[in-house]
Amino acid sequence: MIWMIVGAVVALWFFHQLYWKRRDYPPGPLPLPLLGNALSIVSEYPGYAPLVRWKEQFGAIYTMWMGGIPVVTVADYDALHEMFVQDGEDYVDRANLSSTFTEIFRGGLLGVVETSGRLWREQRRFTLHTLRDFGLGKDAMQERILDETVHLLDLLEKESVETGTTSPIKHIEKSVASVINLVIFGYRFDEEHEHELLRNRELQDQLIASSKNPMLVLPIVLPQAKMIPYFNRLYDNVIKIRDEQFAFFENNIEKHRSRIDYSNDDCDDFCDAYLKEMERRKDEKDSTFHEKQFVNLCLDLWSAGVETTSMTMSWGIAQLLHHPEVQKKLHEEYDRVIGSDRLISMQDKNSLPYTTAYINELQRWSNIQPLNLLRKTTKDLTVRGMTIPSGTAVAPQVSVLLYDSEIFPDPLSFNPDRFIDESGKVKTIKQFLPFSIGKRACLGEGLARMELFLFFANLVHRFNITPKDPDSLPSLLKTLANVTKPAPFEAKLERRFAK
Numbered sequence: 001m002i003w004m005i006v007g008a009v010v011a012l013w014f015f016h017q018l019y020w021k022r023r024d025y026p027p028g029p030l031p032l033p034l035l036g037n038a039l040s041i042v043s044e045y046p047g048y049a050p051l052v053r054w055k056e057q058f059g060a061i062y063t064m065w066m067g068g069i070p071v072v073t074v075a076d077y078d079a080l081h082e083m084f085v086q087d088g089e090d091y092v093d094r095a096n097l098s099s100t101f102t103e104i105f106r107g108g109l110l111g112v113v114e115t116s117g118r119l120w121r122e123q124r125r126f127t128l129h130t131l132r133d134f135g136l137g138k139d140a141m142q143e144r145i146l147d148e149t150v151h152l153l154d155l156l157e158k159e160s161v162e163t164g165t166t167s168p169i170k171h172i173e174k175s176v177a178s179v180i181n182l183v184i185f186g187y188r189f190d191e192e193h194e195h196e197l198l199r200n201r202e203l204q205d206q207l208i209a210s211s212k213n214p215m216l217v218l219p220i221v222l223p224q225a226k227m228i229p230y231f232n233r234l235y236d237n238v239i240k241i242r243d244e245q246f247a248f249f250e251n252n253i254e255k256h257r258s259r260i261d262y263s264n265d266d267c268d269d270f271c272d273a274y275l276k277e278m279e280r281r282k283d284e285k286d287s288t289f290h291e292k293q294f295v296n297l298c299l300d301l302w303s304a305g306v307e308t309t310s311m312t313m314s315w316g317i318a319q320l321l322h323h324p325e326v327q328k329k330l331h332e333e334y335d336r337v338i339g340s341d342r343l344i345s346m347q348d349k350n351s352l353p354y355t356t357a358y359i360n361e362l363q364r365w366s367n368i369q370p371l372n373l374l375r376k377t378t379k380d381l382t383v384r385g386m387t388i389p390s391g392t393a394v395a396p397q398v399s400v401l402l403y404d405s406e407i408f409p410d411p412l413s414f415n416p417d418r419f420i421d422e423s424g425k426v427k428t429i430k431q432f433l434p435f436s437i438g439k440r441a442c443l444g445e446g447l448a449r450m451e452l453f454l455f456f457a458n459l460v461h462r463f464n465i466t467p468k469d470p471d472s473l474p475s476l477l478k479t480l481a482n483v484t485k486p487a488p489f490e491a492k493l494e495r496r497f498a499k
């Protein structure tokens with residue numbers, strides 16, 4: 001008798017796992033109990049292969065399961081446009097899969113990456129508008145980025161001359177972090193301030209190491225566990241790291257506050273602009289502009305902006321070492337169009353189509369976010385005859401488009417010419433969407449595009465870049481991280497023009 005009951009329970013459980021819980025969503029790969037389809041992604045890291053395979057099997061819209069959570073995945077251009085542009089408001093909210101973690105680490109649903117509703121709208125609009133006023137895409141921003149680019153090139157050259165080679169990744173990360181810090185707080189990580197960046201990096205590493213301990217989940221989901229000293233120590237350690245990370249932003253905000261002049265509208269940086277907006281709205285009921293929100297917004301601009309941009313740049317140097325023929329074509333373009341050792345600026349961009357094609361191909365090939373951030377449906381929907389309930393997590397999986405062999409034949413090979421048309425101009429390919437699509441598309445796209453262009457155009461214009469050892473080129477394997485990351489490598493730089 002007991003075995004019949006056990007058998008019935010097991011059968012019911014399988015019926016629920018394999019059919020019942022999946023019946024309201026678009027079809028997709030069979031999820032494993034508890035793990036969902038996460039194992040396929042992890043075992044075929046960074047996950048492009050299963051995502052592409054499932055598209056071929058189930059079509060443009062399919063459901064994959066991350067643990068017990070269904071994620072409706074959208075993986076073709078027409079469907080992305082239909083859903084995220086034409087019906088953008090239906091998918092405008094962010095899915096938050098771990099609200100308890102957010103509450104503890106951020107002090108609430110704050111910032112811009114994880115938020116939704118009025119707070120997100122006001123903060124995103126203000127941030128985009130303010131970055132534009134500071135010259136995102138205009139001269140003031142270009143001046144800052146060019147200045148930082150020159151610092152970076154000098155540093156790479158100095159190391160290469162002194163030691164014979166340079167290890168570019170760590171210098172690139174510092175430079176990209178300096179640009180974000182210049183925009184937010186008005187200073188770069190020069191010798192006086194470098195220790196702040198180093199400490200931030202240490203804290204980030206410690207946070208990642210602590211969150212790998214599965215025991216940490218207990219005091220987070222069950223506060224009473226903090227009465228046991230071991231769990232209390234684990235929890236306290238994470239809170240200490242968070243507080244020190246926030247203190248970096250809070251100290252900078254305090255310094256700005258102590259010297260700000262609220263009587264005029266001029267702003268030196270984003271922090272000035274934010275504090276003035278806070279002051280303007282101080283009598284507003286439920287204003288979304290307050291210090292805790294600002295600290296979280298700074299954290300978001302840092303975490304969304306630094307790794308993405310610096311890893312794309314690092315992949316770019318690795319690919320130049322693998323493809324001397326690409327470097328040769330870039331040099332020919334600079335010799336023909338620029339014709340001297342002057343700095344290249346955004347004004348030159350339209351005359352340098354091969355440089356743009358190279359950067360496009362770099363972003364396509366490096367495909368740095370295999371799994372995109374998740375959005376959430378704001379109501380019950382029917383798309384192409386399939387139902388998607390309100391509140392379902394939805395992923396605009398642009399990484400699948402970047403590796404679609406019908407749009408980009410032989411997608412894993414690196415070939416900038418695929419972005420050049422018959423007349424030698426840059427080819428627009430609508431499926432090329434590295435910054436995603438719709439209302440939640442990347443907020444830093446303008447800044448990132450400018451950084452990538454100014455960095456690569458000036459780097460390749462100034463130097464011949466060769467491998468340390470021609471028989472041992474950098475690995476192109478993507479290592480496990482938030483975004484796809486190259487393993488450390490070295491390169492030799494030689495000036496193309498005498499000093």
Ligand code: HEM
Nearest residue numbers: 112113304305308309312373435436440441442443444448
């Ligand atoms: C090569 C560089 C970059 C790439 C490839 C990239 C890509 C992306 C992608 C794919 C998203 C997700 C959009 C979605 O939900 O579908 C995103 C969001 C975001 N990015 Fe970027 N990004 C880059 C650089 C930057 C920079 C430099 C900043 C900041 C200064 C930034 C700030 C953000 C923010 C704040 C969001 C969240 C937007 C929102 O939820 O409204 N990103 N980015």
